[in-house]
Amino acid sequence: MSAGLDIARIAGLVGEPARAEILLALMAGHALTATELAQTANITKQTASAHLSRMLKAELLRVESQGRHRYFRLAGKDIAQLLEHLLGVAERTRSPAIRIGPRDAGMRKARICYDHLAGDLGVLMFDGLIAQGLLRIRDEVVEVTRAGQHHFGERGLDIDAMQGQRRSVCRRCLDWSVRRHHLAGSLGAALLTEVLRSNWARHSRGSRLITFTIQGESLFRQRYRS
Amino acid sequence: MSAGLDIARIAGLVGEPARAEILLALMAGHALTATELAQTANITKQTASAHLSRMLKAELLRVESQGRHRYFRLAGKDIAQLLEHLLGVAERTRSPAIRIGPRDAGMRKARICYDHLAGDLGVLMFDGLIAQGLLRIRDEVVEVTRAGQHHFGERGLDIDAMQGQRRSVCRRCLDWSVRRHHLAGSLGAALLTEVLRSNWARHSRGSRLITFTIQGESLFRQRYRS
DNA sequence: GAAATGGTTCGGCTAGCATCGAACCATGAG
DNA sequence: CTCATGGTTCGATGCTAGCCGAACCATTTC
Structure with a gap:
């Protein structure tokens, strides 16, 4: 065939x-x-x-x-990734007249991508984690550093346990709105859950939008500052 | 909309x-x-x-x-990338009965992806370039190191000239057959041209298949050894 | 000029498929 | 057991879009 x-x-x-x-x-x-x-x-x-x-x-x-x-x-995650990719192409080839409304602006800033955080803030988080030496990119693969392992442990995220599962701990995911990568994998999912748990942001069911509170966003930016 | x-x-x-x-x-x-x-x-x-x-x-x-x-x-390249992505998903979801014939094996090994080399050998080349310190990944972006700039210059590839163009010099491209990245961008294209010019491999028009000669593959593997 | 070849436009045919109404099966609540 | 609700199956309908034949336009060649 x-x-x-x-x-x-x-x-x-x-x-x-x-x-x-x-x-x-x-x-x-x-x-x-x-x-x-x-x-x-x-x-x-x-x-x-x-x-x-x-x-x-x-x-x-x-x-x-x-x-x-x-x-x-x-x-699977590859399906989600494929859809993001399609969104990217659709975005590029859309007639410029119809471009971005206010709702899309929100989506660009922060949205959920399957089970992790995407958009500007998602990229910011990823960059921050690397700049802080908690993650590292090596041979195309994202790894948790020793410092990261320790750090996440203190925040109650057990990397070892994650490694036990079949699913990969860290993965990158291409972001259609920013054309850069953000963090996926079980760690990515866990970090999003943490954000929601601590009420920095809300995720209204039925939408992909993530809305940060003013205070939440400020704390978030502080934590993941490069 | x-x-x-x-x-x-x-x-x-x-x-x-x-x-x-x-x-x-x-x-x-x-x-x-x-x-x-x-x-x-x-x-x-x-x-x-x-x-x-x-x-x-x-x-x-x-x-x-x-x-x-x-x-x-x-x-554009994003279209090519999207198609690769689709191939990846199609591959995964295909009924296992029909799996890979001999021609596909060749495609896995080396094929053209728009204008650069993909497949096992494409990944090998990318890994080799990084291991040799000619390329570097930093903040999601692939860069040519100083050593690389010098090295490619001696091989007749003018990185500065490439940087003048709007198109990016280095980019990664997801490989459907291997689920890893290979090198795209104008440097990727240039390296493929080099391979074809030196008759290490042939590209039969109308197909995406790249067929290496025995000797060519050996030299290629040697050059891009990690 | 005429002939040849690459490409587009037009009209009509057909098949496939998305859609819904209605009937039907399965599970859970009372 | 009976009723309500989630979900699937079946059949009929209507529209869309892919396809080709034929005619037409454009460019090159002789």
């Missing part, structure tokens, strides 16, 4: 407004039910069901049954 | 077998004419023309008129 068909198989699946909307909604990281997804995509649940089963079959999504509910999520 | 429509606009364009085939053909880096593209996609030239104009309008492609010919190429 030719590679063209392969790539068209995937892209064609994403290239349908309703399905794209569904995928985008799942980038918020929460697992959602079929009816919830139907609502956000403005279609009936039958239609949603059809779309969902197709995407399941193609392994773009994973599902988890709980009682009479079925919770859908993205199949 | 919602982001879902945006991303569907792009993905839908790529998600059509004929168009995907066209885009893939253009990843070989050569600019191709409409009829050539029609042939590789197995469609008539009228159909190809329609596809091409749509992709032009969406800024996925650029075109250059020369006499009665029109030469098409990808609009």
Whole structure:
């Protein structure tokens, strides 16, 4: 089979407004039910069901049954990354007349990307962590330094435990709004959780927007200053 | 306008077998004419023309008129990168029964990605350049070190001249077959040209495959040894 | 000039697919 | 057991878009 068909198989699946909307909604990281997804995509649940089963079959999504509910999520981080990439290209090729409204400005500043922080503040955090010597890039791979291991431990984040899991601790993820990288992986997820826990920011369900409080943002910037 | 429509606009364009085939053909880096593209996609030239104009309008492609010919190429490196990404996901989600034939093995080893070298040997080269201290990664950006500047200069590659151009000298590009990065940017392109010039490898037009001679591969591995 | 070749435009055909209404299965609550 | 609710399956419908034949425009060649 030719590679063209392969790539068209995937892209064609994403290239349908309703399905794209569904995928985008799942980038918020929460697992959602079929009816919830139907609502956000403005279609009936039958239609949603059809779309969902197709995407399941193609392994773009994973599902988890709980009682009479079925919770859908993205199949993996590569899918989320792919969507970010598509957003990047879409952004670049969009007619300049329609450019960025106020809501997009917020998204540029801070949003959730699957399960970690993206946008300006996400990049700022990543840069800060490296500048502070807690992370290091070596041969394309992001590593936690010894200092970092110690530091995160004091903040209650057990790097060793994370390393036990199959999922990688640190990974980079390309940011469509800034064209730079931010931190993904289980550490990235943990750091976002920490931000939300300490009420520096809120994540309104159903949106990818992360809204920092004034004080929260100030503290955040201070902590991750380069 | 919602982001879902945006991303569907792009993905839908790529998600059509004929168009995907066209885009893939253009990843070989050569600019191709409409009829050539029609042939590789197995469609008539009228159909190809329609596809091409749509992709032009969406800024996925650029075109250059020369006499009665029109030469098409990808609009930018981000498009090539996106296609690589899609290949990656397609690869992962493909039914294991159909996995890799002998031709794909060659593609994994060495292929062209728009205008630079990808595949195992591409990654090897990148790693080697860093290990030898000619390149460095700093804050997500790949830089040429002073030693590198000197070294490449002796090989006839003028880094200063490259820096004059708008295009970035070094960039990383995610490799679908290996899930690591290889070198892109004008330096990446120049290094590939060097390989082809010195007859270490050949690039058969119309394919993305790069075939090294036995001797060429040996010399290549030696030069870029980590 | 005429002939040849690259490319586009137009019109009509067809297939595929997204969509919804309605019926149906499964789980949980009372 | 009965009812409510989440989810899927089926069938019918309508629209879109890919496709090609034919005609047409543009450029080069002889």
